[in-house]
Structures are given as C-alpha cells and as structure tokens.
Amino acid sequence: MGIQIDWQAFTPISLVGGLMLGVATVILLLGIGRIAGISGIFSSLLKPKRVEMWQVLFIAGLILSPLLYSLFRPLPDIEISTSIPLLIGAGLLVGFGTRLGSGCTSGHGICGNARLSPRSMAATVTFMLFGIVTVYIGRHLLGLI
Amino acid sequence: MMLKNIIGLLAGLLFGIGLLISGMTDPVKVQGFLDVFGAWDISLALVMGGGLIVAIVGVQLAKRQQTSWIGTSIDMPSKTVITKKLLIGAMLFGIGWGLVGICPGPGIVLLGTGQWQAYVFIPAMIVGMLVYQWLEPRLNEFFD
Numbered sequence: 085m086g087i088q089i090d091w092q093a094f095t096p097i098s099l100v101g102g103l104m105l106g107v108a109t110v111i112l113l114l115g116i117g118r119i120a121g122i123s124g125i126f127s128s129l130l131k132p133k134r135v136e137m138w139q140v141l142f143i144a145g146l147i148l149s150p151l152l153y154s155l156f157r158p159l160p161d162i163e164i165s166t167s168i169p170l171l172i173g174a175g176l177l178v179g180f181g182t183r184l185g186s187g188c189t190s191g192h193g194i195c196g197n198a199r200l201s202p203r204s205m206a207a208t209v210t211f212m213l214f215g216i217v218t219v220y221i222g223r224h225l226l227g228l229i
Numbered sequence: 230m231m232l233k234n235i236i237g238l239l240a241g242l243l244f245g246i247g248l249l250i251s252g253m254t255d256p257v258k259v260q261g262f263l264d265v266f267g268a269w270d271i272s273l274a275l276v277m278g279g280g281l282i283v284a285i286v287g288v289q290l291a292k293r294q295q296t297s298w299i300g301t302s303i304d305m306p307s308k309t310v311i312t313k314k315l316l317i318g319a320m321l322f323g324i325g326w327g328l329v330g331i332c333p334g335p336g337i338v339l340l341g342t343g344q345w346q347a348y349v350f351i352p353a354m355i356v357g358m359l360v361y362q363w364l365e366p367r368l369n370e371f372f373d
Contacts, residue, residue: 179360189253
C-alpha cells in the first residue's frame, strides 16, 4: 500500500482559489463579525424566524458565483458520475453530520483551524480521516465510487 | 444594515469563485484528494493551506479589533470541549463527503453551474439538516 502522488492531476491554481476563500472568510469576520461556516449559514435559512438577510445574500452569492465567473472565463468542466441513490444518501449524511458536528470544511476547516480551536482541529482530522477511509473502501475494496 | 447585506453578498460571490478556481467544486478532484492510497491528487491541500494562511492573519487582526467594520461585535465560537456529538457529526459528514466528493459550499455552487446532481444532493442535505433540527432536543439529551 504505497503512496503515489498523481502529479499529472496537480493544479497549482488551487492555491489561488484557497487564498480567495481566505479573503472571503476575513471579509465576513472583520466586516460583519461573523464566521464563514457554510453549513451553519445555510441551515439558518431553514429557520425562517431566525434567518438574517446577509445570510440569504451570502448563499445567493454562492449560487450566482458561477454566473459571475463565466463572464470572465468558461466554467470548468465538471463531470459527476455518482448515482442518484448515492447522491441522496451522501446528501443526508452531509446535512445531518454537519449540523451534529457544528460545521464543515469551511467553518471548521478554515475558520476554526485559523483560530486554533481544538474542536475544529478534532473535527477536521475526523472528517478527513473518514473521507479517506470511505474513498478507500468505496473505490478500492468495493469498486462503488 | 445595508452594508452588512452587501458584505454578505460579496463574501458569498468571492467564496463561490474561490471554490470554482480551487477545484473544490469538482468531485473527481475531491475524491482524488481523499484517495491517499490510489493515484493521490494533492492539489486540494493547497486550498486549505491558502485559505488558512489568509484566515490566520484575519483572526489575529480580529483579536486586535474592538468591533467589526459595521460596528457590531465579532462573534467567535467560545466552546472548547471536544464532545462525542462533534466527533460523530464530523464522522458522518466525512463519510458523506467521501461518497460523492461534495461538501456544502461546492454543492450550493453547483446549483448555479446547472449540474442536475446538485438538485438531488442539496435537497437531500436539507432533509438531513431538518431531521437534525427535529431530533435536536433528543440528541442533546442523548449526548449529555
């Protein structure tokens, strides 16, 4: 079980994208004093009495971002070959899991780790580890994904 | 309050474009990143790395600031205890993320790129969140 890095798939521009995520996070933190946790912000939309307008607009910004992007460059080719039952199962796990675990790749992975929060570091290690194990089992043992 | 809304929208647009440029919206790349024991695509390590470098600076600035630009207090989560609830949640999220290679932010962005799969994944994610909301009092009791 050796480790082989696929350099042909390597995209250094990912760093630029990452820096932009950082800038967006900082704008939200310094600008309005809030954490850029996508699962948290999105779930607040499901609580009509408590949702704030900026949260609606933040999610609208995410949905409209491909449109803005496509004004400058063609959108990246994205191919998703996942079956419908798998999409549903994974969606349920991601929705329930991010609420139970108080965050996802943004809130814990970027914001929380940047604060050196022990909870976020523990959550990040856990979801990374289980993501890796899931891909290993699903792809190499079961051939499902 | 107008400014707060504009900042929210701008941050959402920038975050979404960052996700598109980074490759996080491409499930093939995400699963390639998680496939440590296969042909490992390490690109997405740069995403968290790049995001963290900027966010660490932001957090340090935030600590020196009394209030946000619009004059509100800066909310930082204060919990420090690592609970079973946190770890089981992260575990379930990790399994779902690995299965399809889509996490919440990229899933929402994919609604805007017109990927039909996002219109299956996001409603399922909403149901998962609603189930949590519905069970929350019992879950809190269970994990207490």
